[in-house]
Amino acid sequence: MALGDPSLTVAYWSRDAAAYVDDHGRAVTRWSFSDEVDARMFRRAMVELARLQRAAGAKEIITFFQTQPPSWREGEDFDAFLAEIEAGSLEANDIAAFTAHQMGSCRMGSDPQAVVDTELRVHGISGLRVADASVMPTLIGGNTNAPTIMIGEKAADMIKAEMRAG
Numbered sequence: 588m589a590l591g592d593p594s595l596t597v598a599y600w601s602r603d604a605a606a607y608v609d610d611h612g613r614a615v616t617r618w619s620f621s622d623e624v625d626a627r628m629f630r631r632a633m634v635e636l637a638r639l640q641r642a643a644g645a646k647e648i649i650t651f652f653q654t655q656p657p658s659w660r661e662g663e664d665f666d667a668f669l670a671e672i673e674a675g676s677l678e679a680n681d682i683a684a685f686t687a688h689q690m691g692s693c694r695m696g697s698d699p700q701a702v703v704d705t706e707l708r709v710h711g712i713s714g715l716r717v718a719d720a721s722v723m724p725t726l727i728g729g730n731t732n733a734p735t736i737m738i739g740e741k742a743a744d745m746i747k748a749e750m751r752a753g
C-alpha cells in the first residue's frame with residue numbers, strides 16, 4: 588500500500604510503516620506485517636490472550652479487528668472464535684493495537700489489601716521483598732521504566748543499610 592503524502596510525519600520506521608498527520612489534520616498510522624515471524628507471533632499472542640481471558644472467567648471476549656471484529660460469548664464455539672482470530676486481516680488499519688504499563692499487583696501500603704510495606708517487605712513474610720513495578724500503589728502519570736529502576740536501586744540501598752546495621 589502506498590504511503591500517501593503526509594503533511595507531518597510523526598514517526599517513520601520503514602518503507603511501509605509510518606505515523607503521520609494528513610492534509611485534513613487526521614492522524615494516520617500505517618504499518619505492515621511484512622515479516623512472517625512478526626505476523627505469526629502477533630496472531631499467536633491474540634489466540635493465547637483469548638485463552639487466558641477465558642480461563643480467567645471472561646463471559647465475553649472482543650477483538651480489535653476493525654471490520655466485522657470476531658467476538659465470543661459464553662456458550663458459543665470457542666475454537667471457531669480462535670480460528671476467526673487466526674484468519675483475521677493484519678493489513679494496515681484493519682486491526683488496532685496498543686500496549687499497557689502493567690503495575691500495582693503487589694502494591695505498597697498498610698491496609699489489608701496491600702502486599703508490601705514502605706520498605707518493600709512482604710507483609711507477614713520475613714526475608715522477602717518485592718522490588719518492581721508491581722509495588723506501585725497507584726497508576727503513575729508517566730512512563731514506568733525509570734521509576735521501576737529507581738525502585739530497584741532504592742531496594743538495594745535499603746537491603747545494604749539493613750545488612751550494615753547487622
Ligand SMILES: Cc1cc2nc3c(=O)[nH]c(=O)nc-3n(C[C@H](O)[C@H](O)[C@H](O)COP(=O)(O)OP(=O)(O)OC[C@H]3O[C@@H](n4cnc5c(N)ncnc54)[C@H](O)[C@@H]3O)c2cc1C
Pocket residue numbers: 686687688689718719720721730731732733735
Ligand atoms: C511494549 C512495551 C513498551 C514499553 N515502553 C516503555 C517506554 O517507552 N518507557 C517506559 O518508561 N516504560 C516502557 N514500558 C514499561 C517498562 O518496560 C516496564 O514498566 C518495566 O520493565 C517493568 O519492570 P518490572 O521489573 O516490573 O517487570 P519486567 O521488566 O517485566 O521484569 C520481570 C522479569 O521477571 C522475569 N520473570 C517473570 N516470571 C518469572 C518467573 N516465574 N521466574 C523467574 N523470572 C520471572 C521476566 O523474565 C522478567 O525478566 C514498556 C513496556 C512494554 C510491554
